Amino acid sequence: MLKIDIEKCIGCGECEEVCSFGAISVVDDKARVDEGSCTLCGTCVDTCPEGALSIEKEGGEELDLSSWKGVWVVSEIKNGLFSPVTFELLGKARELADDRDVPLTAILMGYGVRDKAEELISRGADRVIVVDSERLSNFIDDAYARVLAHLAKEEMPEIIIAGATATGRAFIPQVATILETGLTADCTGLEIDEESGQLLQTRPAFGGNLMATIICDTRRPQMATVRPHVLKALEPDTSRKGEIVNFEPPFELLESRIKVIESVTKEQEGPGLTDAEIVVTAGRGLEKKENLKLVEELARCLEGAVGATRAITDAGWIAHSHQVGQTGVTVAPKLYVACGVSGAIQHLVGMQGSEIIVAINKDKDAPIFDVATYGIVGDVKEILPILSKKICKERGLD
Numbered sequence: 001m002l003k004i005d006i007e008k009c010i011g012c013g014e015c016e017e018v019c020s021f022g023a024i025s026v027v028d029d030k031a032r033v034d035e036g037s038c039t040l041c042g043t044c045v046d047t048c049p050e051g052a053l054s055i056e057k058e059g060g061e062e063l064d065l066s067s068w069k070g071v072w073v074v075s076e077i078k079n080g081l082f083s084p085v086t087f088e089l090l091g092k093a094r095e096l097a098d099d100r101d102v103p104l105t106a107i108l109m110g111y112g113v114r115d116k117a118e119e120l121i122s123r124g125a126d127r128v129i130v131v132d133s134e135r136l137s138n139f140i141d142d143a144y145a146r147v148l149a150h151l152a153k154e155e156m157p158e159i160i161i162a163g164a165t166a167t168g169r170a171f172i173p174q175v176a177t178i179l180e181t182g183l184t185a186d187c188t189g190l191e192i193d194e195e196s197g198q199l200l201q202t203r204p205a206f207g208g209n210l211m212a213t214i215i216c217d218t219r220r221p222q223m224a225t226v227r228p229h230v231l232k233a234l235e236p237d238t239s240r241k242g243e244i245v246n247f248e249p250p251f252e253l254l255e256s257r258i259k260v261i262e263s264v265t266k267e268q269e270g271p272g273l274t275d276a277e278i279v280v281t282a283g284r285g286l287e288k289k290e291n292l293k294l295v296e297e298l299a300r301c302l303e304g305a306v307g308a309t310r311a312i313t314d315a316g317w318i319a320h321s322h323q324v325g326q327t328g329v330t331v332a333p334k335l336y337v338a339c340g341v342s343g344a345i346q347h348l349v350g351m352q353g354s355e356i357i358v359a360i361n362k363d364k365d366a367p368i369f370d371v372a373t374y375g376i377v378g379d380v381k382e383i384l385p386i387l388s389k390k391i392c393k394e395r396g397l398d
């Protein structure tokens with residue numbers, strides 16, 4: 001909490017002025033803090049000319065950060081298949097572990113998953129901790145959180161990263177709470193700071209208007225979740241060797257108030273946006289909703305999925321689930337065709353990992369051309385029908 005030394009405070013008001021959160025007011029020539037509004041950012045502490053302000057760390061003693069070692073990746077597995085984000089995380093975690101000169105451990109939780117551990121080693125892990133229990137056959141967030149937190153307390157890794165997926169979002173915050181540490185959700189970049197060795201966790205902030213790099217400098221482990229399709233996976237290398245450790249969780253860790261009665265798999269029509277190898281995206285350059293069919297037709301010819309910019313999901317031309325970008329989904333297909341899309345930063349962060357980007361825009365200076373592999377300067381309404389016709393013919397489609 002923020003402490004004010006009343007003896008030292010001269011009531012100059014500099015702290016009140018610099019506080020962006022309106023948490024400090026000077027009353028009767030003395031600074032006062034509204035703890036509910038104070039975010040402990042420390043700006044006032046640095047500004048006070050009298051050194052009257054300080055942040056008192058809760059929880060008493062400071063942690064010995066040097067006793068926390070190693071990088072952990074929390075894997076995700078469903079129906080015997082790892083989700084792609086697991087391999088993407090391992091690819092980046094390999095770099096982080098090498099930078100820190102520590103081993104990379106993958107955590108594998110589930111039921112009947114033991115024989116999948118080798119696959120994690122082939123993707124970069126040095127070591128896999130397998131927690132295989134019938135009670136983990138369905139994802140139950142509190143049990144998963146308790147098991148992971150227990151392992152982290154025992155082994156004290158310095159970094160834990162997980163996918164910012166429905167699963168990761170459900171239980172990783174609980175782990176951070178149990179471990180009394182910080183968590184940076186939805187990161188788009190992770191690096192090791194050369195000087196301090198701390199994890200630099202980058203994520204969009206203030207509604208995507210700036211990229212913030214966050215550190216967790218007083219607690220361990222440093223925890224982050226990363227969106228799928230942002231990081232690059234390593235190619236599998238089956239010659240890699242690693243250690244597999246089995247952990248039998250005690251019953252009390254697996255207890256839960258949640259009981260799964262039934263799991264229902266929803267069938268998806270056509271390729272899902274996030275998994276599609278080809279995405280054709282519609283932007284405001286289509287001019288009106290009726291022209292959306294030009295993009296749908298090209299997507300059909302290419303057997304791809306239809307994406308959209310926020311401009312057109314906000315206009316109600318298409319459902320929000322098609323939105324690519326900061327407040328939509330992140331995609332990294334083999335081919336991304338942007339039709340009448342300007343290339344705003346909030347859109348680019350959701351698609352710039354695509355292998356080949358084709359942009360069609362009538363403005364030759366549109367920012368989308370800065371990231372495009374191929375650019376077509378022209379009117380989408382004229383170009384799209386020509387492309388669709390040619391591609392459909394080539395592929396023998398109607």
Ligand SMILES: Cc1cc2nc3c(=O)[nH]c(=O)nc-3n(C[C@H](O)[C@H](O)[C@H](O)COP(=O)(O)OP(=O)(O)OC[C@H]3O[C@@H](n4cnc5c(N)ncnc54)[C@H](O)[C@@H]3O)c2cc1C
Nearest residue numbers: 207283284285309310311325326327328340342362379380
């Ligand atoms: C907090 C926040 C979050 C956001 N999140 C997202 C997000 O997740 N995804 C997203 O997409 N946006 C997001 N946005 C909005 C983003 O800033 C842009 O406004 C949006 O991406 C623009 O969409 P657009 O490219 O379709 O439209 P515009 O920017 O209006 O661009 C239209 C383009 O079409 C071209 N054009 C016009 N007519 C034609 C034609 N006949 N033929 C060819 N080209 C033509 C124009 O030259 C122009 O380049 C967010 C914004 C904020 C503030």
